[in-house]
Amino acid sequence: MSISLEMLGDRWSLLIIRDVMVRGFRTFKQFEESGEGIATNILADRLRKLEAAGIITAEVEKQDRRSSSYRLTRKGIDLAPVLLELLIWGARHEETAAPCGLITNMEKNRDQVLAEVRRRWRERDSTPLIPRFDVG
Amino acid sequence: MSISLEMLGDRWSLLIIRDVMVRGFRTFKQFEESGEGIATNILADRLRKLEAAGIITAEVEKQDRRSSSYRLTRKGIDLAPVLLELLIWGARHEETAAPCGLITNMEKNRDQVLAEVRRRWRERDSTPLIPRFDVG
DNA sequence: CATTATAACTTGCAAGTTGCAAGTTACCCT
C-alpha cells in the first residue's frame, strides 16, 4: 500500500488514469483541456512518471507526428477496481455532480462495469464510457 | 472521484486510515512510531483534516487525558474496499514485502476480508488484523 | 514555398507544502 501510494498518492495521477480509462483521453491536449485545471508542467511530469512506472505508454501518432497517444498498460488497467471503489465512495459520502442512480447501479454491477472497462481496453475502444447495466 | 481525491490524494491520508483500520492504531504516538516516517506536523495536520472531513473522530481517553483515541466513522470504514483494491494492486504489480499467498487469498475472499474489517469496526476490536479466510 | 496554426512540451518565478529539529503544554506517576 505504501508503495502504491508513493506512485499514486497525489492529486493528479489517478485522475489522469481515470481520464484515459473511462473518458478515452489519448492526448496531452485532451488532459490539458479537461476542465480539471492541471498545469501543463505538472501534467508533463505526471505523464512521464506514470510511463516510468509502467502504468501508461506513450506512442507517437503515425497520422500526425506532433501528437502522442497515451494508453494504459495491463498494470494501468488493473487500477480499474481502485477507481471504481473510489468513485462509489465519493458518490456515497460527498456531494457530487454525478447522477445518483447511475452510481447505485454501478455498485450493484461492479463486475459488469469492470468487465466493460476491460473490454474497452482490450479492443482499444476509446469512446467515452457510459456503462450499460442490464440490472439484475 | 475528483472530490474524493481532493481529500485523499496525498502521500499520507490513506496510510493513516489503513493504520486505524487494520493495524488498530488509536494514538498519535502509534502513528508517529509506525516506521513510515511521517513528520509530526504533517501528522497533526492530516488528523485534523480527516476529522474535519468526517472520516475519523478524535476523543480524549478517560484513563489518560493526555492521550487521544482516533477512530473511523462510517464514512471512514467505507474506504475499506478502496484500500483493499489498492493493496491487491500493489501486491500484484510492485515488489512488495507482504507474503504473496496471503494477498492472493485476500483477492479470492474480498467479501470475507471486508466483512471482518467491518465487524472489527462495529465491535471496536483493535487487535491487528491478520485475516482468517476459511478458503472455499 | 512562406505563413500561420497546433501539439507537446519547457522555463522562470512566486506561492504553497513538506520534512526535520527543537520547543511547548497539559497531564500522569512516584
Add this chain to the structure above:
DNA sequence: AGGGTAACTTGCAACTTGCAAGTTATAATG
C-alpha cells in the same frame, strides 16, 4: 515536587506546485 510522556506547535530550509510565457517540431493553408 520532579521527572516523564502524549500530543501537539514553531521555525526554517528544501522541495513541489501553479501560472504565464516561451520553444520546438510538425502540419495545414494560401
